[in-house]
Amino acid sequence: MNQKAKPVLIVMIEDDEGHARLIEKNIRRAGVSNEIIPFTNGTDALRYLLGADGSGIESAGRQILVLLDLNLPDMTGIDILEKIKSNQHTRRSPVVVLTTTDDSREIQRCYDLGANVYITKPVNYEGFANAIRQLGLFFAVMQVPETE
Amino acid sequence: MGKSLWEIRGAIRSLLSSGPNDSVRAKMSSHRLGLKSDPMPISKNALVRSTVLFILLGLAALLAIVAAMFWLVGETDVNSKNLIKARSERSSLITLRGLGQDAETGQRGYLLTGNPLYLAPFEDARAKFPEQMDKVQAAFADNPELAGLTARLRETLTAKFAELERTIELFKSGQRDAALAIVDADSGRELMDEARQFFERAIERADQSVIASIERQQRGIDLLRWVTFFGALVILVVVGGSAWTVWLYTRQLVAAQREVAILNTDLEKRVTERTSDLGRANEEIQRFAYIVTHDLRAPLVNIMGFTSELEASLEALQAYIGEAVPAMEKATPYGEVDEKGEAARLAAFEELPEAITFIRSSTRKMDALINAILKLSREGRRTLKPEGVDLQALLENAGNAVRHQIVEAGGELIIEGKPPTALSDRLTLEQIFGNLLDNAVKYRAPQRPLRIHIQAATGPGNTIVVKVADNGRGIAIQDHERIFELFRRSGSQDQPGEGIGLAHVRSMARNIGGDIVVRSELGTGSTFELTFARDLHKIIGAA
Numbered sequence: 001m002n003q004k005a006k007p008v009l010i011v012m013i014e015d016d017e018g019h020a021r022l023i024e025k026n027i028r029r030a031g032v033s034n035e036i037i038p039f040t041n042g043t044d045a046l047r048y049l050l051g052a053d054g055s056g057i058e059s060a061g062r063q064i065l066v067l068l069d070l071n072l073p074d075m076t077g078i079d080i081l082e083k084i085k086s087n088q089h090t091r092r093s094p095v096v097v098l099t100t101t102d103d104s105r106e107i108q109r110c111y112d113l114g115a116n117v118y119i120t121k122p123v124n125y126e127g128f129a130n131a132i133r134q135l136g137l138f139f140a141v142m143q144v145p146e147t148e
Numbered sequence: 149m150g151k152s153l154w155e156i157r158g159a160i161r162s163l164l165s166s167g168p169n170d171s172v173r174a175k176m177s178s179h180r181l182g183l184k185s186d187p188m189p190i191s192k193n194a195l196v197r198s199t200v201l202f203i204l205l206g207l208a209a210l211l212a213i214v215a216a217m218f219w220l221v222g223e224t225d226v227n228s229k230n231l232i233k234a235r236s237e238r239s240s241l242i243t244l245r246g247l248g249q250d251a252e253t254g255q256r257g258y259l260l261t262g263n264p265l266y267l268a269p270f271e272d273a274r275a276k277f278p279e280q281m282d283k284v285q286a287a288f289a290d291n292p293e294l295a296g297l298t299a300r301l302r303e304t305l306t307a308k309f310a311e312l313e314r315t316i317e318l319f320k321s322g323q324r325d326a327a328l329a330i331v332d333a334d335s336g337r338e339l340m341d342e343a344r345q346f347f348e349r350a351i352e353r354a355d356q357s358v359i360a361s362i363e364r365q366q367r368g369i370d371l372l373r374w375v376t377f378f379g380a381l382v383i384l385v386v387v388g389g390s391a392w393t394v395w396l397y398t399r400q401l402v403a404a405q406r407e408v409a410i411l412n413t414d415l416e417k418r419v420t421e422r423t424s425d426l427g428r429a430n431e432e433i434q435r436f437a438y439i440v441t442h443d444l445r446a447p448l449v450n451i452m453g454f455t456s457e458l459e460a461s462l463e464a465l466q467a468y469i470g471e472a473v474p475a476m477e478k479a480t481p482y483g484e485v486d487e488k489g490e491a492a493r494l495a496a497f498e499e500l501p502e503a504i505t506f507i508r509s510s511t512r513k514m515d516a517l518i519n520a521i522l523k524l525s526r527e528g529r530r531t532l533k534p535e536g537v538d539l540q541a542l543l544e545n546a547g548n549a550v551r552h553q554i555v556e557a558g559g560e561l562i563i564e565g566k567p568p569t570a571l572s573d574r575l576t577l578e579q580i581f582g583n584l585l586d587n588a589v590k591y592r593a594p595q596r597p598l599r600i601h602i603q604a605a606t607g608p609g610n611t612i613v614v615k616v617a618d619n620g621r622g623i624a625i626q627d628h629e630r631i632f633e634l635f636r637r638s639g640s641q642d643q644p645g646e647g648i649g650l651a652h653v654r655s656m657a658r659n660i661g662g663d664i665v666v667r668s669e670l671g672t673g674s675t676f677e678l679t680f681a682r683d684l685h686k687i688i689g690a691a
Binding site: 016018019022025071100101121125126128129 | 442445446447449450452453454455456457
């Protein structure tokens with residue numbers, strides 16, 4: 001609604017820079033032109049989302065969509081998910097888990113923690129590109145609430 | 149007797165001491181080895197040896213007692229006969245002496261009184277004398293010493309009777325003085341004295357014989373008493389020794405049994421430990437495979453992704469060069485070749501596409517391999533759910549999936565046997581049979597219609613055995629193990645496939661407590677034999 005006033009930021013937490021680039025390219029191909037802020041590790045991403053003190057006050061009033069990989073060098077994506085969803089400023093921000101893991105327990109755990117979408121990266125590139133493009137189309141129509 | 153007893157005790161002691169020592173040694177060695185070595189045979193032999201010896205000893209003692217008894221019975225028999233003989237001798241002698249005395253008393257009474265009444269004893273004695281004399285003589289006939297004396301006695305007594313008779317005859321005929329004169333002549337008294345002396349001697353002899361017999365009997369009884377006593381003692385010792393040996397042996401058996409029980413529990417514990425170790429190792433390997441494949445996949449996606457990007461970029465490049473290069477060719481007036489342009493054209497239309505094709509096919513292949521490993525590792529991580537599986541129905545179902553295809557080509561599919569209901573993982577079994585039947589169809593011999601023959605039966609050790617036989621192209625003998633390896637295939641590579649089906653089947657078969665083997669002849673057909681546990685609970689419980 002106030003997309004025009006405050007455009008939605010896509011925070012992409014993905015340690016594989018190649019993947020990050022491919023994701024970005026394919027999202028762009030779907031016509032999504034929102035700013036994508038990439039992070040390759042959990043620490044930097046959390047500092048951006050919750051601030052240096054971890055209060056999350058920095059995210060207040062922002063519209064953020066998080067693209068999250070579970071396999072990160074410094075922490076697991078689940079830790080990040082947990083922190084985002086338990087912080088009052090960021091808990092309403094949609095989190096899309098995009099990872100290679102297809103373990104059913106892992107998927108359950110993410111949804112239990114409040115993940116909004118869980119997508120397993122397809123193994124072959126065509127599938128991968130396709131999935132990301134569809135995700136981009138989905139982004140183009142979805143509403144992101146403003147954080148408190 | 150005493151010495152032999154000592155020997156027996158020594159033998160018993162050596163027997164008893166050999167048993168436990170051997171067993172202790174055996175026990176020690178079994179401890180040292182930490183293995184269940186059997187200490188039984190040694191002490192068992194000792195037991196048999198000692199038991200046999202004890203039985204022989206007891207038997208000997210018993211035989212001695214019985215022999216002594218028999219001997220004594222014979223002795224008693226002889227003694228009693230002797231006794232009876234001595235008594236009859238004695239009584240016949242006394243009777244004979246009485247006859248002599250009666251005759252003399254009768255004669256005296258008659259000569260004194262003249263009363264014929266007194267003649268009765270004399271007459272009676274004279275009548276009985278010959279018979280009684282015969283008896284005495286017969287009784288002593290076997291005694292050379294007394295036989296002569298009895299002959300002499302007969303003469304003496306006959307003479308005595310003759311003298312008595314003559315005096316009585318003289319008296320009867322009235323010659324009383326002449327009769328008394330004969331009596332007075334003392335010849336009669338001398339004869340009687342001689343006879344009396346003989347009687348005393350013979351009777352004394354008979355008495356002595358009686359006493360000797362009784363003494364002999366007494367000695368025999370004493371001997372028997374001792375033999376019985378010592379025999380009983382030997383038997384007692386033997387019985388006690390046997391009981392002691394048996395007790396020792398039993399105690400040893402009980403100890404050995406306890407030891408075996410302890411070892412058994414130990415072994416079971418060790419088996420459980422090892423099994424859980426194995427389970428952990430297996431889990432680790434699967435986890436490893438899973439992680440590795442995951443981490444391999446991420447860069448692969450990049451390679452593929454950027455190859456696609458490269459391809460997309462190439463199109464743009466090709467479009468440009470395609471336009472630019474021919475134009476340049478035309479532009480050069482002398483038909484000169486633009487080397488740079490030609491090289492760019494070559495790169496854009498031949499070299500780059502070729503390189504991209506190779507990258508693509510290699511990454512696709514690698515992708516397939518990683519997927520195969522991932523599938524296997526995922527299968528290994530799947531939790532098996534044992535449930536009652538109607539194998540007959542399951543096989544029918546699996547068969548129906550391919551039957552149409554087979555029958556249409558003129559082949560047949562036969563399912564035989566009455567398999568018992570299994571407690572196993574349904575999905576695993578479905579996948580195994582699906583795989584085997586797919587393979588049978590895929591690798592059929594093109595020159596003949598396919599025949600698949602499935603046979604199910606109960607196997608040894610609470611297992612179920614299912615044989616899937618086909619008349620397909622068969623597998624060369626050197627490939628019988630290879631086909632179960634990951635990414636390995638056999639025969640002509642005219643069918644698509646990555647070589648993971650049978651590796652997967654084997655891994656699944658092992659998961660449900662079984663295995664799969666193949667018997668095959670190239671060009672004739674193959675028989676896959678699947679064995680699996682009838683009750684999967686036991687397999688899962690052990691892990």
